[in-house]
Amino acid sequence: MRNVIRIIWFDLKQELRPPVWILLEWVTFGVQLFMYGALISKLITIAALSNYQQFYAVGYIIMITFNIGSHTGRHFVEHAHEGRLPYLLSLPISRWKLFLSVMLEGSAELALLLVVPLSVTLLIIGNFTLLSIMSTILTLFCLGFGVSGIMLALSFIAFRSTDIYTAIVTALSTLIIRFSTVFYPLMFLPPSYATAATFSPLTYGSDLVRLILGFDPSLLVNPSIAIAVLTALTVSTLGISAFLLQRLVEGVKSA
Amino acid sequence: MFAVETKSLTKLYGKANALKSLDFTINQGEIMVLLGPNGSGKTTLLLILATVLKPTSGIAKVMGFDAVKQPTQVRQILGIAFQEARGFWRHKPMEILRFHATVCGVPKDKREALIEQVMKDLELWDSRGKLFMHLSGGQAKRLEVAKLLVQRPKLAIFDEPSSQVDLRGKRIIWDNILKLRNEGSTVLVATNEVREAEYLADRITILDLGLSVACDTVKHLKDSIAGGDIVELEVETPNQNNIVKELSKLEGTFRVTALNENQIRAYVSMAEAWVPKMTALCYESNARVLSVRVTEPSLDDVFLHFTGRALGATTG
Numbered sequence: 001m002r003n004v005i006r007i008i009w010f011d012l013k014q015e016l017r018p019p020v021w022i023l024l025e026w027v028t029f030g031v032q033l034f035m036y037g038a039l040i041s042k043l044i045t046i047a048a049l050s051n052y053q054q055f056y057a058v059g060y061i062i063m064i065t066f067n068i069g070s071h072t073g074r075h076f077v078e079h080a081h082e083g084r085l086p087y088l089l090s091l092p093i094s095r096w097k098l099f100l101s102v103m104l105e106g107s108a109e110l111a112l113l114l115v116v117p118l119s120v121t122l123l124i125i126g127n128f129t130l131l132s133i134m135s136t137i138l139t140l141f142c143l144g145f146g147v148s149g150i151m152l153a154l155s156f157i158a159f160r161s162t163d164i165y166t167a168i169v170t171a172l173s174t175l176i177i178r179f180s181t182v183f184y185p186l187m188f189l190p191p192s193y194a195t196a197a198t199f200s201p202l203t204y205g206s207d208l209v210r211l212i213l214g215f216d217p218s219l220l221v222n223p224s225i226a227i228a229v230l231t232a233l234t235v236s237t238l239g240i241s242a243f244l245l246q247r248l249v250e251g252v253k254s255a
Numbered sequence: 256m257f258a259v260e261t262k263s264l265t266k267l268y269g270k271a272n273a274l275k276s277l278d279f280t281i282n283q284g285e286i287m288v289l290l291g292p293n294g295s296g297k298t299t300l301l302l303i304l305a306t307v308l309k310p311t312s313g314i315a316k317v318m319g320f321d322a323v324k325q326p327t328q329v330r331q332i333l334g335i336a337f338q339e340a341r342g343f344w345r346h347k348p349m350e351i352l353r354f355h356a357t358v359c360g361v362p363k364d365k366r367e368a369l370i371e372q373v374m375k376d377l378e379l380w381d382s383r384g385k386l387f388m389h390l391s392g393g394q395a396k397r398l399e400v401a402k403l404l405v406q407r408p409k410l411a412i413f414d415e416p417s418s419q420v421d422l423r424g425k426r427i428i429w430d431n432i433l434k435l436r437n438e439g440s441t442v443l444v445a446t447n448e449v450r451e452a453e454y455l456a457d458r459i460t461i462l463d464l465g466l467s468v469a470c471d472t473v474k475h476l477k478d479s480i481a482g483g484d485i486v487e488l489e490v491e492t493p494n495q496n497n498i499v500k501e502l503s504k505l506e507g508t509f510r511v512t513a514l515n516e517n518q519i520r521a522y523v524s525m526a527e528a529w530v531p532k533m534t535a536l537c538y539e540s541n542a543r544v545l546s547v548r549v550t551e552p553s554l555d556d557v558f559l560h561f562t563g564r565a566l567g568a569t570t571g
Contacts, residue, residue: 003358006358010354083337084343086302089306092327093330093358095326
């Protein structure tokens with residue numbers, strides 16, 4: 001396991017030298033929440049929602065989680081094309097440990113990015129219990145893993161054409177984010193929009209986090225379904241992506 | 256036990272056949288050079304041995320370990336320097352080598368001294384603080400080679416180790432590869448550069464279109480070309496035609512032509528055996544040999560002989 005940690009740290013430390021992108025992400029979160037979020041909460045009135053800004057804050061946390069998950073998956077594909085992946089594949093580390101290092105590195109990046117936004121969000125919601133914090137983090141990590149898994153599972157396209165992969169991933173990301181309850185509750189959405197939103201994993205991720213943080217359950221999807229969907233998403237996409245990577249990465253000329 | 260052994264090794268990329276039922280061995284402690292043009296399957300073979308790629312069929316063994324069934328054991332005993340330096344763009348050479356040495360299990364007490372020594376040997380020490388992305392092509396390539404010199408694996412694989420490197424740098428890299436072999440590693444080098452092959456090889460395997468078309472020492476490969484050695488003589492003799500006729504009858508002679516009234520050119524096999532016979536014949540015929548110049552065939556000629564194509568030609 002020490003080699004897994006070495007790989008993660010080797011990559012991560014250069015991201016922190018200096019940690020500009022993390023600071024920028026925190027600043028962006030602050031601006032979005034305390035300017036845009038504060039303004040829009042004056043315009044949006046939903047009966048079961050006393051303060052839309054809190055809802056928006058959770059939505060933004062979900063967005064960050066999605067971006068990091070997506071970035072981790074794409075990063076892996078980029079490594080294959082840059083030729084860094086063959087180097088990692090040639091190191092005396094088993095494949096599952098290498099796969100684990102990719103996923104854990106994504107988790108570490110997610111943790112770094114979320115530490116401030118999540119703390120601020122918990123603060124403005126006023127829910128600072130250990131249980132809610134741990135449950136929220138667990139849900140976010142599951143969602144992050146699931147999103148990375150989707151991107152990795154799609155990586156076989158990148159080995160044929162990077163352009164097609166980028167186009168598909170961009171289109172899919174747009175659909176997954178837009179047609180979801182990340183920024184607006186399901187009951188607030190037009191019926192056709194709401195139907196589409198039930199197919200987005202972000203709907204279940206964001207609503208589960210909101211439930212844990214004490215939002216009115218009538219605004220949210222059924223929590224049992226949300227847990228089932230998130231679990232299924234995480235397990236299936238990671239399983240498929242691990243299988244595909246074994247098959248694809250070692251089966252094609254990657255550089 | 257062979258250091259490397261492949262049996263009927265085949266690799267398909269879609270319909271393209273990169274390796275065609277390749278049988279190939281490397282003895283322990285030798286430098287085997289894979290010589291072939293771009294597209295001949297060299298890199299594919301190296302990547303299969305390094306467990307980066309899986310073969311379509313056939314067996315590849317490294318020090319007795321199966322590259323498909325025991326990949327982790329294989330990776331623990333080999334190291335590969337890739338054709339293109341694999342970029343950790345925002346890392347420094349020192350950090351890259353330190354990471355590589357640590358992951359590959361170089362003992363902590365020797366690590367720093369070894370890294371410093373290798374960086375100095377490869378003239379990278381002054382660039383140790385630069386980011387990888389700021390290194391020149393030659394420096395990046397030398398860093399790639401440095402990884403294996405620090406790691407000192409049982410099987411060291413170099414894919415075109417001195418491409419993009421200037422002449423002086425090439426010599427430094429080659430000498431360090433020889434040193435690595437002398438210290439006990441088995442070395443596999445893939446190249447399409449004749450000088451590199453001649454400088455390094457204990458044996459050469461000529462790879463063409465995914466097939467091994469010849470495998471032997473440089474000398475034996477050159478000797479295997481009938482009439483491959485060219486001997487140019489300057490002879491003082493009253494009867495040149497007679498000498499030309501007599502030389503043509505010598506064992507190992509392929510063809511003899513008179514260039515002018517004093518100069519004769521002979522195409523022979525194994526000039527070192529032919530020249531003493533020639534001088535004895537001239538002595539007996541009262542012909543005075545003023546000069547002898549022997550030109551060996553190059554590896555380009557060897558490649559042409561075995562494949563019917565020049566080494567510079569791309570095969571796909």
